[in-house]
Amino acid sequence: MASVRAAAALSGAIVLRLLREGLVVRALAWPGIVCALAMVGTAGGYAMWGTSPSVVVADPALAKQMTEHGFTAELSEDPQKEIRNHRAIRAVWRENDRWVLGRVWPGRATLRLESLLREIAGARWRIDIPPLEARPTDVDYQAHLIAGVIGLFFTLYGVVMGAGTVFRDRGNGCLESELSLPLPFWMHGAARIAALSVVLVPALCTTLLVLHGLLGIDSLSTWMLHDCLAALTGGVLGLAATSGPKSDKGFSAPLSRALATTIALIGAGWALPQLGRWLPLSSIGAFLAGLDPAATAAPLALAAAGAAALRFGRSECI
Amino acid sequence: MLKVSDLARAFDDPARGRVEAVRGLSFAVTPGEIYGLLGPNGAGKTTTLRILATLLKPDRGSVVIGGVDAVSDALRARSLLAYVPAEAGLPERLTALETVTLFGRVQGLRRPGERALALLESLGAGRYAKSHCGSLSTGMKRRVVLARALVHDPPLLLLDEPTDGLDVGGRREVLGLVRSLAGDGRAVVVSSHIMSEVETLCSRAGIMSAGRIVAEGSVEELCDRSGCDNLGDAFMQLLSSNGAEAEAGLG
Numbered sequence: 001m002a003s004v005r006a007a008a009a010l011s012g013a014i015v016l017r018l019l020r021e022g023l024v025v026r027a028l029a030w031p032g033i034v035c036a037l038a039m040v041g042t043a044g045g046y047a048m049w050g051t052s053p054s055v056v057v058a059d060p061a062l063a064k065q066m067t068e069h070g071f072t073a074e075l076s077e078d079p080q081k082e083i084r085n086h087r088a089i090r091a092v093w094r095e096n097d098r099w100v101l102g103r104v105w106p107g108r109a110t111l112r113l114e115s116l117l118r119e120i121a122g123a124r125w126r127i128d129i130p131p132l133e134a135r136p137t138d139v140d141y142q143a144h145l146i147a148g149v150i151g152l153f154f155t156l157y158g159v160v161m162g163a164g165t166v167f168r169d170r171g172n173g174c175l176e177s178e179l180s181l182p183l184p185f186w187m188h189g190a191a192r193i194a195a196l197s198v199v200l201v202p203a204l205c206t207t208l209l210v211l212h213g214l215l216g217i218d219s220l221s222t223w224m225l226h227d228c229l230a231a232l233t234g235g236v237l238g239l240a241a242t243s244g245p246k247s248d249k250g251f252s253a254p255l256s257r258a259l260a261t262t263i264a265l266i267g268a269g270w271a272l273p274q275l276g277r278w279l280p281l282s283s284i285g286a287f288l289a290g291l292d293p294a295a296t297a298a299p300l301a302l303a304a305a306g307a308a309a310l311r312f313g314r315s316e317c318i
Numbered sequence: 319m320l321k322v323s324d325l326a327r328a329f330d331d332p333a334r335g336r337v338e339a340v341r342g343l344s345f346a347v348t349p350g351e352i353y354g355l356l357g358p359n360g361a362g363k364t365t366t367l368r369i370l371a372t373l374l375k376p377d378r379g380s381v382v383i384g385g386v387d388a389v390s391d392a393l394r395a396r397s398l399l400a401y402v403p404a405e406a407g408l409p410e411r412l413t414a415l416e417t418v419t420l421f422g423r424v425q426g427l428r429r430p431g432e433r434a435l436a437l438l439e440s441l442g443a444g445r446y447a448k449s450h451c452g453s454l455s456t457g458m459k460r461r462v463v464l465a466r467a468l469v470h471d472p473p474l475l476l477l478d479e480p481t482d483g484l485d486v487g488g489r490r491e492v493l494g495l496v497r498s499l500a501g502d503g504r505a506v507v508v509s510s511h512i513m514s515e516v517e518t519l520c521s522r523a524g525i526m527s528a529g530r531i532v533a534e535g536s537v538e539e540l541c542d543r544s545g546c547d548n549l550g551d552a553f554m555q556l557l558s559s560n561g562a563e564a565e566a567g568l569g
Contacts, residue, residue, distance in 0.1 A: 006424040013412065013420045020411035172407025177466065180371045180401035181424045182393045318373055 007187040007194075010178070014165065014195035030153065035146055053109040056082045056091040062099075062120075066092075069116050071109075084130050092117065098124035143215040147208060148288040151227030152266065154204045155234035155281065158196060159262050162238025163255045165192050166317065170242075176318045189239065189312025193305050196235035201228050219292075226283045226293045229301040233280040234262050236301075240308040243317040280304065319474055319505035320347040320370070325379035326529075327365055339365040341529035343379070347505045347522075349473065352496065354516040355509040356553060357526030363509035364404065366526070367478050370507065371401035383474055397425065400467035404479040406460075410452030414438060414462045417451055418469050425470035437465045441495065457488035464495060475499060475506045481515060493519055513550040523549075525556050532560040 054072040056079040057063045063073035076082050079091035080102060089104040090113060099117055103110045117125045169175035178188060205224055212220050241254035262281060269276025269285025276282030276289075280301035283293035325343040328336055340362045347353040355363045368374045370381055372392035381388040381395075388395035408417055415434055422430025438444050443461040446454055451462060460480070467475065480496065481489040496519060500506045510516050516523050517537050524531040525540070533540055533556040537549050544555035 002426050006426070009420060009423040013409070013416070016416070017409050017411045169407070169409075173403045173405035174407040174409055176368075176373065176403040177401065177406055177463075179373050180396055180399070181421065182396040182426075183424065184393065316374055318368065 003183055003187060006183050007191045010191040011194040014192060015198050018199050055113055056088040058093055062092060098126060100126055100128045102128040102130055140218050143211060143217045146211055147217050147223040148284055150207050151230050151284045154200055154227060154231040155262055158200055158231040158234030159238040159258045161196055162235035163242045163258055166239055166242040167251050179318060184313060186309045186313030189309035192239055193236060193309060197232055200231045204228055204231055226287060226297060229280045229297055230284045233301045233304055236305045236308040237261055240311055243312045243315055245316045319349045319384055321382045323380045325369060326377050327369060327374060328377055338529050343531055345524050345531060345534060347507055349503050349505050350500055352500045352506040352508060352520045354520035354523035355526055356516055356523050358511060361526040362529040363526055364478055367476050367509055371399060371476055372396055398472055399474040399476060400472040401476045402463055402467045402480060404482050406463040408451035408459055408462055411450060413448050413450055414443060415447040417462060418465045421466045422469040427470060434469060437469060441465050456483055457491060460492050473504055475504050477508045479510060480508060513553055517549045525553060527557050527560060532556060
């Protein structure tokens with residue numbers, strides 16, 4: 001019992017250090033900033049290069065005229081339906097004696113199309129802006145994807161923190177002093193893993209809750225569990241990579257090994273979701289690929305943490 | 319207080335193969351005594367201290383600390399010793415008081431905060447108790463490191479190059495502290511390659527080379543044995559006569 005209290009005190013001190021280093025604030029802020037920048041970048045890129053002048057029409061003669069004026073005309077029996085069903089962003093159809101220009105977004109191509117319709121002899125026209133609503137499947141997919149990306153971010157944080165907490169303390173002599181305390185060595189490894197969990201899990205869950213508030217994540221609890229397991233396993237891999245007796249040659253090589261293993265496992269889960277859903281780390285890849293993670297991921301993540309703590313205890317990692 | 323018998327430890331080195339860092343080391347230290355482990359770089363001093371501190375397991379031999387077998391009962395042995403490594407770092411973002419209190423808490427003290435503060439004050443670091451360790455001077459860091467090591471009042475103190483990186487004033491202060499700690503009845507083992515320090519500090523010294531103690535005794539005895547009038551010359555003489563100079567790579 002005294003040993004457990006002592007290990008908890010060590011964990012608490014590590015958490016305090018991590019908090020004072022501003023790591024939690026960074027951990028919370030960076031995924032949000034990166035996601036926001038990615039979204040703005042995507043929107044900007046699409047606005048600049050993605051607006052191909054395509055238009056859906058029903059009348060072949062009109063289609064021919066539009067092609068002559070540089071548009072990509074696609075024929076459809078019901079252009080209005082195409083635009084309302086998100087299959088087109090511009091369409092022209094007949095309504096009684098006039099043309100209707102339907103469009104989702106304004107923009108240069110739409111103005112050109114409007115100009116063309118005005119030029120068509122005797123044609124009366126009006127603009128139609130269909131009442132589009134975001135489809136539930138669109139939002140679900142975006143939230144699903146972002147929840148996975150957030151899990152990936154925190155997992156990478158876990159790897160770097162797990163590796164850094166051992167490497168830095170060994171480099172400056174803190175670890176050597178701490179190991180001379182009357183605690184089994186494996187408890188020092190366990191204290192570090194516990195500290196990583198205490199720091200990463202609340203920050204990760206808060207981030208997912210914010211995302212849920214903004215977009216609404218389907219299967220929020222599943223994402224929370226498996227993102228947290230992935231972040232913990234990433235931390236465990238980082239710790240294991242740097243806690244071997246021969247790994248004091250540098251930081252880059254063990255960190256690279258841990259990062260490569262992490263990415264490989266997540267990628268394997270995405271590529272082979274039937275297999276990946278059973279394993280920690282791979283489970284978020286499998287979930288992103290559309291397969292629900294299996295319950296075995298949690299006990300396997302804990303087993304990996306236990307194995308890393310025992311390895312830490314046996315490796316004479318000073 | 320400390321009895322070391324036939325201690326040996328080897329490592330696998332990718333470049334040099336199997337390296338015997340410590341080979342059949344034996345010595346004893348009594349309470350109140352300061353024992354110096356002298357030797358060139360690579361002589362095995364740090365490995366010896368790490369084995370004594372139970373951080374490394376010996377391949378053979380025994381270490382008994384205050385009647386406790388440190389090889390088979392490392393946890394009990396650790397509660398009887400304080401180990402200060404050469405690069406005894408402090409967590410930069412914790413205060414001096416938090417650092418010492420943490421060690422007291424892990425050592426199972428009832429009021430670790432009070433003990434930590436009292437110890438910092440007695441070592442002349444009380445004013446800096448609430449300063450982050452990263453902001454302290456090297457000399458003040460050494461005091462905090464010593465306070466951290468002594469928080470559970472251990473009877474055995476293991477110091478690896480305790481004055482490494484300190485200026486003249488800092489060295490004098492640390493040596494004075496070590497002397498006063500031994501004066502309180504603690505057994506102290508100090509590793510160093512600075513002869514003048516050992517000469518003024520240690521009651522006995524063992525000269526190590528290539529993992530072995532090649533000569534042992536008081537400073538006077540070592541000087542007499544080598545026919546030299548100071549420890550530095552005696553050190554070189556004794557190493558040469560044991561054919562160890564070349565082996566240890568001294569220039």
